[in-house]
Amino acid sequence: xxxxxxxxxxxxxxxxxxxxxxxxxxxxxxxxxxxxxxxxxxxxxxxxxxxxxxxxxxxxxxxxxxxxxxxxxxxxxxxxxxxxxxxxxxxxxxxxxxxxxxxxxxxxxxxxxxxxxxxxxxxxxxxxxxxxxxxxxxxxxxxxxxxxxxxxxxxxxxxxxxxxxxxxxxxxxxxxxxxxxxxxxxxxxxxxxxxxxxxxxxxxxxxxxxxxxxxxxxxxxxxxxxxxxxxxxxxxxxxxxxxxxxxxxxxxxxxxxxxxxxxxxxxxxxxxxxxxxxxxxxxxxxxxxxxxxxxxxxxxxxxxxxxxxxxxxxxxxxxxxxxxxxxxxxxxxxxxxxxxxxxxxxxxxxxxxxxxxxxxxxxxxxxxxxxxxxxxxxxxxxxxxxxxxxxxxxxxxxxxxxxxxxxxxxxxxxxxxxxxxxxxxxxxxxxxxxxxxxxxxxxxxxxxxxxxxxxxxxxxxxxxxxxxxxxxxxxxxxxxxxxxxxxxxxxxxxxxxxxxxxxxxxxxxxx
Amino acid sequence: xxxxxxxxxxxxxxxxxxxxxxxxxxxxxxxxxxxxxxxxxxxxxxxxxxxxxxxxxxxxxxxxxxxxxxxxxxxxxxxxxxxxxxxxxxxxxxxxxxxxxxxxxxxxxxxxxxxxxxxxxxxxxxxxxxxxxxxxxxxxxxxxxxxxxxxxxxxxxxxxxxxxxxxxxxxxxxxxxxxxxxxxxxxxxxxxxxxxxxxxxxxxxxxxxxxxxxxxxxxxxxxxxxxxxxxxxxxxxxxxxxxxxxxxxxxxxxxxxxxxxxxxxxxxxxxxxxxxxxxxxxxxxxxxxxxxxxxxxxxxxxxxxxxxxxxxxxxxxxxxxxxx
Numbered sequence: 001x002x003x004x005x006x007x008x009x010x011x012x013x014x015x016x017x018x019x020x021x022x023x024x025x026x027x028x029x030x031x032x033x034x035x036x037x038x039x040x041x042x043x044x045x046x047x048x049x050x051x052x053x054x055x056x057x058x059x060x061x062x063x064x065x066x067x068x069x070x071x072x073x074x075x076x077x078x079x080x081x082x083x084x085x086x087x088x089x090x091x092x093x094x095x096x097x098x099x100x101x102x103x104x105x106x107x108x109x110x111x112x113x114x115x116x117x118x119x120x121x122x123x124x125x126x127x128x129x130x131x132x133x134x135x136x137x138x139x140x141x142x143x144x145x146x147x148x149x150x151x152x153x154x155x156x157x158x159x160x161x162x163x164x165x166x167x168x169x170x171x172x173x174x175x176x177x178x179x180x181x182x183x184x185x186x187x188x189x190x191x192x193x194x195x196x197x198x199x200x201x202x203x204x205x206x207x208x209x210x211x212x213x214x215x216x217x218x219x220x221x222x223x224x225x226x227x228x229x230x231x232x233x234x235x236x237x238x239x240x241x242x243x244x245x246x247x248x249x250x251x252x253x254x255x256x257x258x259x260x261x262x263x264x265x266x267x268x269x270x271x272x273x274x275x276x277x278x279x280x281x282x283x284x285x286x287x288x289x290x291x292x293x294x295x296x297x298x299x300x301x302x303x304x305x306x307x308x309x310x311x312x313x314x315x316x317x318x319x320x321x322x323x324x325x326x327x328x329x330x331x332x333x334x335x336x337x338x339x340x341x342x343x344x345x346x347x348x349x350x351x352x353x354x355x356x357x358x359x360x361x362x363x364x365x366x367x368x369x370x371x372x373x374x375x376x377x378x379x380x381x382x383x384x385x386x387x388x389x390x391x392x393x394x395x396x397x398x399x400x401x402x403x404x405x406x407x408x409x410x411x412x413x414x415x416x417x418x419x420x421x422x423x424x425x426x427x428x429x430x431x432x433x434x435x436x437x438x439x440x441x442x443x444x445x446x447x448x449x450x451x452x453x454x455x456x457x458x459x460x461x462x463x464x465x466x467x468x469x470x471x472x473x474x475x476x477x478x479x480x481x482x483x484x485x486x487x488x489x490x491x492x493x494x495x496x497x498x499x500x501x502x503x504x505x506x507x508x509x510x511x
Numbered sequence: 512x513x514x515x516x517x518x519x520x521x522x523x524x525x526x527x528x529x530x531x532x533x534x535x536x537x538x539x540x541x542x543x544x545x546x547x548x549x550x551x552x553x554x555x556x557x558x559x560x561x562x563x564x565x566x567x568x569x570x571x572x573x574x575x576x577x578x579x580x581x582x583x584x585x586x587x588x589x590x591x592x593x594x595x596x597x598x599x600x601x602x603x604x605x606x607x608x609x610x611x612x613x614x615x616x617x618x619x620x621x622x623x624x625x626x627x628x629x630x631x632x633x634x635x636x637x638x639x640x641x642x643x644x645x646x647x648x649x650x651x652x653x654x655x656x657x658x659x660x661x662x663x664x665x666x667x668x669x670x671x672x673x674x675x676x677x678x679x680x681x682x683x684x685x686x687x688x689x690x691x692x693x694x695x696x697x698x699x700x701x702x703x704x705x706x707x708x709x710x711x712x713x714x715x716x717x718x719x720x721x722x723x724x725x726x727x728x729x730x731x732x733x734x735x736x737x738x739x740x741x742x743x744x745x746x747x748x749x750x751x752x753x754x755x756x757x758x759x760x761x762x763x764x765x766x767x768x769x770x771x772x773x774x775x776x777x778x779x780x781x782x783x784x785x786x787x788x789x790x791x792x793x794x795x796x797x798x799x800x801x802x803x804x805x806x807x808x809x810x811x812x813x814x815x816x817x818x819x820x821x822x823x824x825x826x827x828x829x830x831x832x833x834x835x
Binding site for chain 1: 514517518520521522524525526529661662664665666668669672700701705706
């Protein structure tokens with residue numbers, strides 16, 4: 001189920017009302033049932049995959065806790081291999097098989113290449129058929145119907161067994177609550193990727209309705225949906241023409257650069273919007289999820305960017321990959337190697353394609369460059385505002401450049417876009433191409449919308465902030481009148497400026 | 512509970528008020544043609560109706576220069592004849608009758624009866640009986656939504672909110688009127704021929720056969736009969752299409768014959784133009800169905816010459832041209 005759908009508008013209030021009406025001992029069952037329903041709104045049969053990982057990790061957790069030494073380690077490995085195996089099968093089989101086949105062809109072994117592709121296709125299609133997906137004839141056709149959010153809940157499940165293994169988390173005895181930890185609907189399909197220490201205990205605690213907290217949660221939901229439906233979905237109309245059909249004749253350097261910057265904003269609003277709705281949804285019911293974004297585009301260097309962007313994933317890689325590889329306690333060369341591995345794996349986590357791998361590699365290069373520069377002591381910027389501003393601009397530029405590979409449909413498309421960026425055909429041609437780009441978006445009279453939605457947004461945000469800030473000084477009746485009126489104005493604003501007709505998925509669902 | 516009630520009351524009140532403001536904004540924006548028509552301020556001796564192939568391909572100023580007739584372009588994106596008929600009703604209710612009514616028709620419009628109809632044109636005038644009738648038939652959900660304040664605007668906010676805001680801005684500055692259009696004409700912003708036709712041809716190398724929706728054909732018949740009943744002199748014409756595209760349309764001759772026969776039956780002259788060979792040259796088009804600014808200038812002048820030479824009293828319409 002999409003957060004930005006009418007179904008969710010009915011689903012969520014129903015779940016909240018039931019949550020607080022039911023006695024505490026039944027809430028987990030209701031939340032688990034609701035989460036199953038939420039997930040099954042996409043492809044129902046795929047819940048079996050989730051169920052399989054839940055069963056494996058539940059028992060793995062219990063056994064790991066009771067085991068010692070090598071047996072303990074072996075149980076962890078079995079759990080991790082099971083989780084990663086499922087992920088590898090559904091997400092990476094096609095990518096690896098095709099690349100191996102290409103390699104075999106390149107060394108003049110076409111027969112084994114065809115055999116490998118055909119065999120893995122057959123296995124893949126066979127498994128998908130078991131899940132009722134009969135329309136697929138190869139794994140290249142299956143991208144849009146693969147289990148949604150697979151990478152998210154797999155990583156969340158893995159963090160549980162790893163933490164139990166490390167002794168930081170007691171194994172959960174209650175099967176239903178463990179299942180809810182993996183399946184909790186607000187963060188099930190696109191995170192934040194939670195840790196057991198943060199969430200599991202919350203399902204055992206008795207929650208009472210708190211109006212202030214619920215209001216705060218609703219505010220998170222509102223701004224999250226705002227980012228998604230008002231900003232991201234509108235901006236996609238500017239991004240899609242350029243990235244879906246890279247053509248230097250149509251869209252020159254200026255238009256391509258503009259579309260790239262617009263995509264950087266779109267993906268931030270799309271993904272952080274999802275996280276905000278997830279956090280807000282959980283908050284209304286009394287649960288606290290971790291922060292996932294902290295103004296990443298204000299980062300003054302690429303390392304700061306990664307401490308603010310998709311925090312739940314970057315800290316996951318830090319805790320479960322970078323530190324186990326040796327972290328900072330190894331030689332400089334090894335540290336650089338570890339850093340590169342983390343970013344390459346992060347790229348691959350996002351998708352089984354060379355574009356994501358190159359995106360990860362670019363971030364590895366940016367990060368290594370930053371670390372190397374800092375450690376060499378050659379570049380020292382003064383602690384002044386302009387140096388921070390320069391850092392922000394450079395970081396945003398690098399991140400936006402890397403997004404080209406992330407958003408492009410293929411490496412060929414990405415390279416075409418990069419080449420276009422480097423080909424300047426003169427101001428008048430570039431300006432014409434920019435005009436053509438804005439016209440192609442089909443967005444009528446954009447300045448009016450931009451202007452009014454910007455002013456409206458500012459006024460509403462300011463009103464909300466002032467009421468919150470001055471609540472103690474405002475007379476009771478005024479406060480009581482102002483709040484509902486402001487929220488009503490926010491709903492109106494949303495109705496006027498959100499995109500309702502496209503039903504666009506969140507970008508990160510595909511991961 | 513008190514807060515909730517206050518919130519709902521505020522929401523309802525604000526939604527109602529916002530809807531009124533948007534209705535007013537749209538009514539002041541004459542780029543939104545139904546608003547211009549409903550204002551009752553339009554006068555035209557020659558009135559042009561049709562799809563985007565009129566809206567962007569007929570310059571009233573050039574036509575006026577050639578014919579001396581005061582001209583208004585009532586073309587509307589979308590090829591639904593129901594649009595045109597509803598707008599004609601509205602015109603005749605609020606404005607004087609034109610001397611000549613031009614309708615652009617083409618075999619292109621005989622297919623896909625559910626496409627080419629855009630409900631958003633009628634959102635702020637849903638209580639006009641002919642608009643209500645056509646929307647009830649084509650998009651009953653919109654009518655239902657119109658009973659919840661603001662919902663009808665939320666459904667089409669992408670188009671209507673900027674247009675309404677533009678109307679309010681225009682009203683504050685100069686009162687109601689046109690902003691981007693010139694006597695209803697919306698000049699094409701595109702100059703160069705884009706790649707949509709080449710892609711289409713690559714997908715249909717052997718050409719295509721277009722279905723004929725008799726409902727659409729009947730729609731043209733209803734339009735002609737209504738115009739005749741109102742005592743209007745109607746002239747039908749087909750604006751140029753790229754010849755390369757016409758060659759792909761394998762049953763064009765048959766479809767054109769049906770239109771010819773309908774026009775004959777209703778006593779409407781049907782002009783087949785493009786004697787200057789615009790259709791042979793991609794330079795005059797931005798895609799296979801639409802002329803660019805240069806093509807539009809030439810075509811409008813040609814239509815004016817044809818009108819003077821053939822259709823004006825004493826003249827005869829051209830004979831149907833066989834399909835290319």
